[in-house]
Amino acid sequence: MTGAGAEHAPWSRPVRAQACSLREQAARLRSSAEEVASLGPEGAALRKRMIAHADRAETAARSLERAAEALARHEAVLAALDRRLEDDGFSPPGGPPRPRWR
Secondary structure, X not given: OOOHHHHOOOOHHHHHHHHHHHHHHHHHHHHHHHXXXXXXXXXXXXXXXXXXXXXXXXXXXXXXXXXXXXXXXXXXXXXXXXXXXXXXXXOOOOOOOOOOOO
């Protein structure tokens, strides 16, 4: 989801990048696991551990992706609130400028 807030409050972007990185690591682990499987019983045991790590990395990536989606929704809400405040001419009197979410 790319709401208006995603451009200037990109909290979701690094979370998505981390999820992508974890998926890439999982793919590399799976590829390497297939290579060590031919090394006999020790290779089979190592392959099993590598596959388990890849499974955990993919699970973490899915969790991060869900978190990024939630952040993107929050970014969109903040951007909508910011637009509303701007449209209503809200300006805090004598205080610090309000943050921009879009």
